[in-house]
Amino acid sequence: xxDVAARPxxxxxxxxxxxxxxxxxxxxAAAILGARLDGSGTLYKIFIDPFEQMVSAPDxxxxxxxxxxxxxxxxxxxxxxxxxIFKASGVFxxxxxxxxxxxxxxxxxxxxxxxxxxxxxxLTLGVMFVLAVTIExxxxxxxxxxxxxxxxxxxxxxxxxxxxxxxxxxxGSPKQMIADQLYLPKGAIDLNILGGLVSLQKIDIAAAxxxxxxxxxxxxxxxxxxxxxxxxxxxxxHKAALSVGISLNQIWxxxxxxxxxxxxxxxxxWGARSDVSFALEIVxxxxxxxxxxxxFTSIPGAIVGGLIxxxxxxxxxxxxxxxxxxxxESWLAYFIALGFLLVRPxxxxxDKIIERI
Amino acid sequence: xxxxxxxxTGEPVAAAKGEVLLSVEHISLRFGGVKAIxxxxxxxxxxxxxxxxxxxxxxxxxxxxCINGFYHPQEGQITYKGVRRARVKPHQAASDGIARTFQNxxxxxxxxxxxxIMTGRTLKMNRNFFWQALRHGPxxxxxxxxxxxxxxxxxxxxxxxxxxxxxxxxPYGLQKRVELGRALAMEPELLLLDxxxxxxNLEEKEDMCRFILDVxxxxxxxxxxxxxxxxxxxxxxxxxxxxxxxxxxxxxxxAEVKADQAVIDAYLGVAH
Numbered sequence: 099x100x101d102v103a104a105r106p107x108x109x110x111x112x113x114x115x116x117x118x119x120x121x122x123x124x125x126x127a128a129a130i131l132g133a134r135l136d137g138s139g140t141l142y143k144i145f146i147d148p149f150e151q152m153v154s155a156p157d158x159x160x161x162x163x164x165x166x167x168x169x170x171x172x173x174x175x176x177x178x179x180x181x182x183i184f185k186a187s188g189v190f191x192x193x194x195x196x197x198x199x200x201x202x203x204x205x206x207x208x209x210x211x212x213x214x215x216x217x218x219x220x221l222t223l224g225v226m227f228v229l230a231v232t233i234e235x236x237x238x239x240x241x242x243x244x245x246x247x248x249x250x251x252x253x254x255x256x257x258x259x260x261x262x263x264x265x266x267x268x269x270g271s272p273k274q275m276i277a278d279q280l281y282l283p284k285g286a287i288d289l290n291i292l293g294g295l296v297s298l299q300k301i302d303i304a305a306a307x308x309x310x311x312x313x314x315x316x317x318x319x320x321x322x323x324x325x326x327x328x329x330x331x332x333x334x335x336h337k338a339a340l341s342v343g344i345s346l347n348q349i350w351x352x353x354x355x356x357x358x359x360x361x362x363x364x365x366x367x368w369g370a371r372s373d374v375s376f377a378l379e380i381v382x383x384x385x386x387x388x389x390x391x392x393x394f395t396s397i398p399g400a401i402v403g404g405l406i407x408x409x410x411x412x413x414x415x416x417x418x419x420x421x422x423x424x425x426x427e428s429w430l431a432y433f434i435a436l437g438f439l440l441v442r443p444x445x446x447x448x449d450k451i452i453e454r455i
Numbered sequence: 456x457x458x459x460x461x462x463x464t465g466e467p468v469a470a471a472k473g474e475v476l477l478s479v480e481h482i483s484l485r486f487g488g489v490k491a492i493x494x495x496x497x498x499x500x501x502x503x504x505x506x507x508x509x510x511x512x513x514x515x516x517x518x519x520x521c522i523n524g525f526y527h528p529q530e531g532q533i534t535y536k537g538v539r540r541a542r543v544k545p546h547q548a549a550s551d552g553i554a555r556t557f558q559n560x561x562x563x564x565x566x567x568x569x570x571x572i573m574t575g576r577t578l579k580m581n582r583n584f585f586w587q588a589l590r591h592g593p594x595x596x597x598x599x600x601x602x603x604x605x606x607x608x609x610x611x612x613x614x615x616x617x618x619x620x621x622x623x624x625x626p627y628g629l630q631k632r633v634e635l636g637r638a639l640a641m642e643p644e645l646l647l648l649d650x651x652x653x654x655x656n657l658e659e660k661e662d663m664c665r666f667i668l669d670v671x672x673x674x675x676x677x678x679x680x681x682x683x684x685x686x687x688x689x690x691x692x693x694x695x696x697x698x699x700x701x702x703x704x705x706x707x708x709x710a711e712v713k714a715d716q717a718v719i720d721a722y723l724g725v726a727h
Binding site for chain 1: 523525544545546549550554555557561562563564565566570573574575576577578580598637638640641
């Protein structure tokens with residue numbers, strides 16, 4: 099082609115990733131230089147020492163990343179519940195966290211009443227379906243066409259209702275998840291690699307596998323089926339969806355029920371790692387930084403965001419935590435999210451808002 | 456009110472095609488104290504192009520919203536295919552074969568042209584949730600069959616080049632065409648078009664006119680459209696109903712309406 103020479107050289111700096119990369123390289127170079135010149139050794143402890151530790155003890159690094167990965171998968175699952183409902187109804191469902199607790203409590207509670215484990219799972223699914231239908235009838239339908247903030251506040255109402263209802267039916271004390279009865283694996287696999295011992299809990303492996311399968315299934319369902327298309331359509335425009343014969347009420351029941359299924363699986367997995375209590379609801383708030391990172395409307399975003407937050411949190415706690423006396427795990431996620439908000443407010447995979455003026 | 460007798464006597468019937476598909480009888484619609492529509496009656500006959508015209512705020516869009524179930528009129532009744540419909544819901548209207556487009560395009564902006572038009576097939580597709588979820592067997596065969604129909608519509612509307620583009624990025628004229636495509640994918644018996652030519656340039660208007668006439672001629676689809684461009688209305692429609700301040704002031708063939716003194720005073724007189 100003759101016009102190749104006439105074409106201007108591509109401006110590499112215009113590419114966001116190249117720019118970000120250059121800035122990162124600059125920061126690292128400045129840090130290393132600073133650490134060399136630094137007398138007290140503070141900069142050395144922040145910028146050099148953690149990485150030296152990572153290299154000198156790779157087994158600890160692998161262990162930390164694995165722990166972060168598993169936590170991240172569970173964050174991703176909770177975030178997924180948020181994304182499902184946000185996509186289809188534009189409602190930020192504050193109640194997703196309590197739905198996880200409620201589903202797990204129902205399962206354990208039913209089993210305590212003498213229902214066989216797998217029957218209890220099916221019954222719990224039934225309860226989540228009834229919950230979805232009830233929310234659609236009692237909360238969403240009367241509030242249709244109200245501003246988003248009204249619906250958001252309504253989900254606060256759902257949260258407190260579920261807390262009260264759950265406590266009065268199942269009691270407030272923490273419960274043990276029925277992991278054995280559901281044939282979830284126990285114990286750990288110890289790997290002798292990298293000159294040390296890396297211990298992988300079997301339940302964590304199971305959680306990662308089950309979560310991956312579920313996420314893949316949901317992604318295919320959303321992308322390629324009629325109902326998935328209808329869900330995305332509703333997310334874009336209510337009146338247009340109505341005009342092609344999509345029933346909003348039906349779609350809302352489907353998404354809330356799907357979010358309920360996700361909540362149940364999250365509850366089982368999380369409950370099997372610790373116990374089933376209302377404290378889990380606070381953990382569910384970690385889904386917020388995950389969503390800011392990944393974008394509120396993206397399923398892959400929820401997953402990647404969850405993994406970044408999970409791994410970042412554990413690495414931060416393990417390598418940098420001791421510098422400030424530890425305990426940074428509880429706020430580091432929000433800190434990372436804040437950084438992201440400054441650079442990329444729509445999240446990694448979120449829809450960039452296109453507005454014709 | 457010379458419109459009523461005109462409807463009953465011989466002349467307009469000559470212009471009208473076939474039997475009555477939809478009839479609107481004494482419809483009144485209020486929003487609190489605001490009367491959007493007051494006691495309006497007209498009918499739409501099978502196979503015709505029926506125009507609804509009138510100045511801004513005459514209640515034209517409200518009328519369409521009543522027909523496809525977005526609004527529920529307080530008084531009067533709507534009979535569609537011989538069935539009197541009480542409080543119809545939009546998705547029921549859609550499954551009865553009423554499709555529509557909107558004044559300010561309402562598309563699924565994040566989705567491609569192809570996916571947008573595919574949503575129009577929603578009601579034609581088998582409802583089996585299980586196969587859907589597996590994306591296998593009957594659901595897959597079905598998906599392919601519907602895809603064929605949609606590709607035909609894309610060819611018909613000459614929008615092959617934007618099949619895979621997200622519609623939010625398309626120019627307005629093309630968005631309107633995609634929206635028409637989505638309505639056509641429903642294989643409607645009655646197609647409601649709310650200002651299909653609004654905001655278009657001359658060339659786009661001519662294209663759109665041609666598509667509307669083709670749909671009417673080739674598929675025999677009954678069309679009810681709202682339009683401001685009088686030239687377009689006169690060329691396209693078989694019969695015209697004129698609304699002003701929520702009331703019907705005339706009803707008849709384009710020529711009759713044009714000659715009607717009430718219409719000239721209320722609408723044409725102002726515009727020209």
